[in-house]
Amino acid sequence: YFLIPFHVLLAVLWCSFSLVCWACDGAESNWGCWRWQFCSSDDNYCATTYIGGGIGQYSSQSISKGCVPVCPQAGINIGIAAASVKCCSSFLCNISGASSVQANHLVLAAGILASFLYLFGQRL
Template sequence: MKASFAILLAACLSVEQALGLVCWYCDGADNNWGCWRWQFCSNSDNYCATTYIGAGIGGYSSQSISKGCVPICPQGGINVGLAAASVSCCSSFLCNISGATSVRINHAVLAIGILGSLLYFLFGPRL
């Protein structure tokens, strides 16, 4: 009994995982609704990544979202007011469903900074 249990345990531990990481996939979609395909990642891919690039001026704005499997995570973001870029990563089953949240958070920080500058400009040292 103990020998068969040990053989079964050794067999289970030596079997490679049947299903690896699965990520949402799209390439240059206009929004998240264009990213409803799955991608089965290779053994060298460790993360699901979402890349967001957006720009806008006046009434014109454009954005591009790409999602998929990546071996390393170049996570980060930049927001310069007229344009923003962000890469976010995660490492569980279909975890990259949402857009790059750091860009949305940066918009709020940018709006608070502009409001503070406007208040200082209007009221100056009287504050």
């Protein structure tokens, strides 16, 4: 049997396909995104989509990754919810979880405190 070293296999795959990206659909964290996707010739980018939000102890997030032909790069963070799309264009470049737009816990706490003060301030 002839065994091909892993680095040689990676080099062949990299040259054979235009782009290879990490892929997952609705994973709760980056640990659920260890699958590779070989992009078609129409795909120019690897994309990571992050959606998350929460109040207090209750929070959730969803990460999706894969190949896309056009990059719809965007992001929004309103304290209790955040969403972002980040793109890159090299071999397995979308390893991060677009964490720069994840909901900030300090902003969440301040928003909840302001809501309670507004709602119950007249009774205190």
